[in-house]
Amino acid sequence: MANQLLEVKNIDVWYGDVQVLREVSLQVEEGTIVALVGANGAGKTTLLKTISGLLQPRKGEILFTGKPLHNLKPQDIVDRGIIHVPEGRRLFASLTVLENLKLGAYIKRARTNFDQSLKRAYDLFPVLEERKNQKAGTLSGGEQQMLAIGRAIMAQPKLIMLDEPSLGLSPILVKTIFEFIRTLNEQKATILLIEQNINQTLKIAHQAFVLKIGKIVMSGRGDELLANEEIRKAYIGERVRKQ
Numbered sequence: 020m021a022n023q024l025l026e027v028k029n030i031d032v033w034y035g036d037v038q039v040l041r042e043v044s045l046q047v048e049e050g051t052i053v054a055l056v057g058a059n060g061a062g063k064t065t066l067l068k069t070i071s072g073l074l075q076p077r078k079g080e081i082l083f084t085g086k087p088l089h090n091l092k093p094q095d096i097v098d099r100g101i102i103h104v105p106e107g108r109r110l111f112a113s114l115t116v117l118e119n120l121k122l123g124a125y126i127k128r129a130r131t132n133f134d135q136s137l138k139r140a141y142d143l144f145p146v147l148e149e150r151k152n153q154k155a156g157t158l159s160g161g162e163q164q165m166l167a168i169g170r171a172i173m174a175q176p177k178l179i180m181l182d183e184p185s186l187g188l189s190p191i192l193v194k195t196i197f198e199f200i201r202t203l204n205e206q207k208a209t210i211l212l213i214e215q216n217i218n219q220t221l222k223i224a225h226q227a228f229v230l231k232i233g234k235i236v237m238s239g240r241g242d243e244l245l246a247n248e249e250i251r252k253a254y255i256g257e258r259v260r261k262q
């Protein structure tokens with residue numbers, strides 16, 4: 020196989036006595052955008068939480084740069100270079116934009132290259148520099164999402180996991196966020212992207228996995244899945260009807 024940064028192998032995850040993920044396997048090749056798509060409740064966030072160490076798989080294993088991850092604490096997983104931008108962004112509302120960015124760089128490796136990372140975040144999102152002294156809680160939804168991604172960049176991660184970055188944004192901002200994700204990837208970032216915005220996601224994803232009620236039911240190149248009749252009917256068509 021090519022250079023796999025992350026390998027999830029046959030994991031089962033349960034909340035108490037309810038099983039949520041069933042024999043889930045997924046691979047993220049270095050330097051690519053990998054999408055995980057699926058309906059509400061499919062288990063997408065659960066998978067990210069398991070990779071981050073917030074949940075433990077009952078079966079299976081997770082390897083990062085070839086080494087086991089599933090027995091590490093969340094903090095050690097961050098130190099290994101995995102940053103999870105959770106659903107709902109979780110910024111510190113009463114701190115300024117710059118203070119939030121600084122918090123992203125708290126791990127040792129990131130502190131030494133702080134100025135360089137800050138420049139990278141500001142280059143990607145100039146609005147963050149313009150508003151660096153503004154309280155994060157007063158930013159617009161789109162700006163808050165940019166700050167959440169900017170804060171992730173500050174940690175100089177090897178893998179960035181984004182949980183529904185386009186949620187709640189206007190169509191124009193959704194387009195902007197997808198363009199930023201693509202730019203971030205062109206700058207060599209490896210990205211695991213969770214989305215319900217399947218059409219746009221498959222356009223930028225090198226590889227995509229479809230999760231349905233806790234199981235991976237399909238995978239392939241983004242453009243292949245986009246052209247797949249079954250996917251169009253089950254997910255994209257459904258979305259069009261809802262709007």
Ligand SMILES: Nc1ncnc2c1ncn2[C@@H]1O[C@H](COP(=O)(O)OP(=O)(O)OP(=O)(O)O)[C@@H](O)[C@H]1O
Nearest residue numbers: 034037039057058059060061062063064065066215
């Ligand atoms: N802490 C928890 N305790 C019990 N069940 C949970 C918990 N968190 C999630 N679940 C259940 O696990 C299933 C998968 O949830 P998850 O949040 O992973 O879905 P998702 O694919 O991210 O959905 P969405 O698109 O709505 O964010 C759902 O049925 C959910 O109710």
Ligand SMILES: [Mg+2]
Nearest residue numbers: 063064065106
């Ligand atoms: Mg979710």
